[in-house]
Amino acid sequence: EIVLTQSPATLSLSPGERATLSCRASQSVSSYLGWYQQKPGQAPRLLIYDASNRATGIPARFSGSGSGTDFTLTISSLEPEDFAVYYCQQRSNWPRTFGQGTKVEIK
Amino acid sequence: EVQVLESGGGLVQPGGSLRLSCAASGFTFSNYAMSWVRQAPGKGLEWVSLISNSGGNAHYADSVKGRFTISRDNSKNTLFLQMNNLRAEDTAVYYCAKGGYNIYFDPWGQGTVVTVSS
Numbered sequence: 001e002i003v004l005t006q007s008p009a010t011l012s013l014s015p016g017e018r019a020t021l022s023c024r025a026s027q028s029v030s031s032y033l034g035w036y037q038q039k040p041g042q043a044p045r046l047l048i049y050d051a052s053n054r055a056t057g058i059p060a061r062f063s064g065s066g067s068g069t070d071f072t073l074t075i076s077s078l079e080p081e082d083f084a085v086y087y088c089q090q091r092s093n094w095p096r097t098f099g100q101g102t103k104v105e106i107k
Numbered sequence: 108e109v110q111v112l113e114s115g116g117g118l119v120q121p122g123g124s125l126r127l128s129c130a131a132s133g134f135t136f137s138n139y140a141m142s143w144v145r146q147a148p149g150k151g152l153e154w155v156s157l158i159s160n161s162g163g164n165a166h167y168a169d170s171v172k173g174r175f176t177i178s179r180d181n182s183k184n185t186l187f188l189q190m191n192n193l194r195a196e197d198t199a200v201y202y203c204a205k206g207g208y209n210i211y212f213d214p215w216g217q218g219t220v221v222t223v224s225s
Contacts, residue, residue, distance in 0.1 A: 034211040034212075036152075036212075038152075042217075043202055043214075043215035043216060043217055043218055044152065044202075044212070044215055045213075045214075045215070046211050046212065046213035046214075049210070049211045049213075055211075055213060087151065087152055089152075089154075089211065089212070091207070091208075091209070091210075091211060094166055095154055095166070095168050095169070096142075096154040096157070096207060097154065098151055098152040098153070098154065099151070100151045101151045101152075
């Protein structure tokens with residue numbers, strides 16, 4: 001099983017600041033990594049697929065990068081609606097696995 | 108609009124059974140694999156199971172293998188999850204999602220709550 005480790009667990013930032021979230025895989029997943037956003041009481045929403053492609057309707061302030069074992073989700077300038085939990089997920093191997101999540105909270 | 112909507116959750120005793128359903132609309136259901144993902148209270152996301160577009164292939168997490176069965180009815184655009192021998196650790200919100208094979212989970216339903224408790 002591929003283990004995805006996200007860091008940090010919590011990121012405390014102010015609106016307008018830049019957020020940088022990390023996801024590290026226990027073995028290479030090539031570029032088969034996605035990012036999801038989940039707000040309290042809501043279902044997750046796909047933000048980024050295959051490491052660097054924004055899903056339909058996702059604002060340009062969200063970007064993804066990386067390949068192999070190290071990946072980054074960047075939010076260039078935090079909007080109030082961006083404070084949420086973010087998960088990475090790999091589709092390279094079975095079972096499909098998720099990281100444990102990074103909470104982006106208001107400082 | 109592409110949508111999936113789960114139903115069938117509830118309170119069940121340990122060792123009991125429950126069948127979840129997921130109604131899909133807005134896309135050609137028979138063209139896509141479908142998945143179940145769950146989230147225990149206050150915890151992260153755990154992929155549970157996936158079924159191919161035809162229903163001919165299925166995959167399961169080790170934690171549910173032998174107890175859960177995924178199936179689909181392409182004539183009714185509906186996905187199912189039969190859950191048997193339920194345990195307390197199966198308590199979670201269960202989400203249905205389009206995809207999981209060569210695409211990611213998108214979109215997700217609003218979830219249905221399963222509580223396993225005596």
